[in-house]
Structure formats: C-alpha cells, structure tokens
Amino acid sequence: MGTALVTGASAGLGLEFAWQLxxxxxxxxxxARDEDRLTRLAAQLQAAAGIHAEVLVADLATDEGIGRVADRLRSDEKPVGLLVNNAGLGLNQRFVGGDVDAEVKALDVMVKAVLVLSHAAAGAMVGRGRGAILNVASVSALLASGTYSAHKAWVRTFTEGLAVELKDTGVTATVLNPGFTHTEFHERGRIDMSGYPEIVWLNAEDVVATALADVRRGVVISTPSARYRAASAIARLAPRSAIRAIGRYRKALDEPADADAGV
Known part of the structure; x- marks a missing residue:
C-alpha cells in the first residue's frame, strides 16, 4: 500500500488506523483539524515505528480543506496507495427544529468529502494501476436513525458502485461497517450511550485489523464481528416498517459537539 492517508486521524478509529498502518x-x-494532536501523533509514530508521518491540517467541512487533501492525493510525490476516509461528526440533534448549519457541516464531512477525496484518489491510483480506497460507513446505514444513517447509507452504496467501476483497474474500494465501537466518538459528540450493554461494543483495534485485512483481500463490504454481520443480515431482510419502528433519537449528555472520527 505504500503511503496511507487517513482522515480524522487525531482520534477514534482514525487514530487506530494510523497506528496499525x-x-x-x-x-x-x-x-484532521487539530494540528497539536497531529504533530504529537506524527512524532510518536515516527519514534515507535520508524516510518515517515506527514501532518496535513484540514477542515473537511470546508471546500478549502477538502481541496487541500484532494491535491495531496493527486500528487506524484510520495503517492498515496491507500485512502482511509474516516472523518466523521458525532452530531446529536433532531433534524426537525435542529441547527441546519450543523446538518450541512455533517453532510460535507461525511458525504461531500468522501466523494471528492475518493474521486481524487481513484483518478491517481487508476493511472498507476494500483491502490485502495477504504470508506468508513456504519451498520447504521441499514437503519433509520436520522441523518447519520442517511450519510452512512450513501457511503455504503457509493463505495459499492465505485468498486464496480474500479474492477480490473488494480484499484479496490472497501466500505467498513462497524457497530458501536469503544472510541472517543460518542463522548466527543456528547451522545449518551449508557443504556447499551457491553456485548454490543467492539474494540477499535479489532475493527481496524478486520478492515485492513479485508482491504488487502479486496473485500467490498467489511463488517467486523459475527454479531454485527448477523445483525446486518437481519436488518437487510426485515420489513422497513420494522426498521423505522426501532429508529430513535439518542439523548445528548448536554449540548452537542463535533468529533473528528468515529462510527
């Protein structure tokens, strides 16, 4: 894979992707947006693993930030062989009556940025005849839990379509669909998850290891853990009326805040 570019690398799954790669x-x-966090992480990775870690500060909720990362993906200097579109927002509000600017920001980070960065990466990778794109979605893509489900459903379908288009080019596309994962995501998004039993939670290390193994094998849909593969199968087969019946708004711990990475 050569050089890997990870968005949302300062926390959550993005941080784990950075370490495992x-x-x-x-x-x-x-x-990510947090230059201090990225700089500390780069120094740690270089010291521990003896690799080169490049810091690229960018806000993927802005055209300028997306453009900066897209330009790096198109560069022939130290070409990127793996793109991990991981950045996300822990947006926790009802759509009706909620802050529409926050909704647009989430859409830009989790949909627009994925589209633009995948386009930049795929073009460069196809030209070289090799590469991989890993887009982080969620099992919530199969549910009806607000705009987050909608964003992740788009990522899942988009990645499947991209995989079809990339067939026989030497470039692959994989969509990762984790369930609830122990990271900073829910805490930074001020989302109350206290009512969920431990059995529903995954470890970030296992999620990332599964995703990278599936990328190496050219798997299109990567769903870590047998229990979430089973849950996904049930969600695909269940009547949509049943899926809507279990969709619900999660209570915020206090005022919502955003996060750079998570599921």
Whole structure:
C-alpha cells in the first residue's frame, strides 16, 4: 500500500488506523483539524515505528480543506496507495427544529468529502494501476436513525458502485461497517450511550485489523464481528416498517459537539 492517508486521524478509529498502518511499516499522511494532536501523533509514530508521518491540517467541512487533501492525493510525490476516509461528526440533534448549519457541516464531512477525496484518489491510483480506497460507513446505514444513517447509507452504496467501476483497474474500494465501537466518538459528540450493554461494543483495534485485512483481500463490504454481520443480515431482510419502528433519537449528555472520527 505504500503511503496511507487517513482522515480524522487525531482520534477514534482514525487514530487506530494510523497506528496499525505505521506498525505495518507504511508511511502515513495524517489529516484532521487539530494540528497539536497531529504533530504529537506524527512524532510518536515516527519514534515507535520508524516510518515517515506527514501532518496535513484540514477542515473537511470546508471546500478549502477538502481541496487541500484532494491535491495531496493527486500528487506524484510520495503517492498515496491507500485512502482511509474516516472523518466523521458525532452530531446529536433532531433534524426537525435542529441547527441546519450543523446538518450541512455533517453532510460535507461525511458525504461531500468522501466523494471528492475518493474521486481524487481513484483518478491517481487508476493511472498507476494500483491502490485502495477504504470508506468508513456504519451498520447504521441499514437503519433509520436520522441523518447519520442517511450519510452512512450513501457511503455504503457509493463505495459499492465505485468498486464496480474500479474492477480490473488494480484499484479496490472497501466500505467498513462497524457497530458501536469503544472510541472517543460518542463522548466527543456528547451522545449518551449508557443504556447499551457491553456485548454490543467492539474494540477499535479489532475493527481496524478486520478492515485492513479485508482491504488487502479486496473485500467490498467489511463488517467486523459475527454479531454485527448477523445483525446486518437481519436488518437487510426485515420489513422497513420494522426498521423505522426501532429508529430513535439518542439523548445528548448536554449540548452537542463535533468529533473528528468515529462510527
């Protein structure tokens, strides 16, 4: 895979992707908004794994930020062999009566950025005849839990369509669909998850290891853990009326805040 670019690398799954890729001896490009966090992480990765870690500060809710990362993906200098579109928002509000600007920001980060960065990466990778794109969605793509489900459903369908288009080019596309995962995501999004039993939770290390193994094998749909594969199968087969019946708004701990990475 050569150099890997990870968005939302400062926390959550993005942080775990950065560590696992670095320890596998891949150079990394770390993308997020928090320059201090990224700089500390880059130093840690270089010291621990002996790889080169490049810091790219960008806000993917802005055209400027998306453009900066897209330009890096098109660059022939230290070309990116793996794009991990991981950045996301822990937006926790009802759509009706909620802040529409926050909704647009979430859409830009989790949909627009995925589209633009995948386009930039795929074009460069196809030209070289090799590469991989990993887009982080969620099992919530199969549910009806607000605009987050809608965003992740788009990512899932988009990635499947991209995989079809990339067939026989030497470039692959994989969509990762984790369930609830122990990261900073829900805490930074101020989402109350206290009512969920421990059995529903996954470890970030296992989620990322599964995703990277599936990328190496060219798997299109990656769903970590047998229990979430079973849950996904049930959700696909269940009547949509039943899916809507279990959709619900999760209570915020206090005022909602955003996060750089998570599920």
């Amino acid at each position: 670095a320890t596998a001896k891949h150079d990394v490009v770390l993308v």
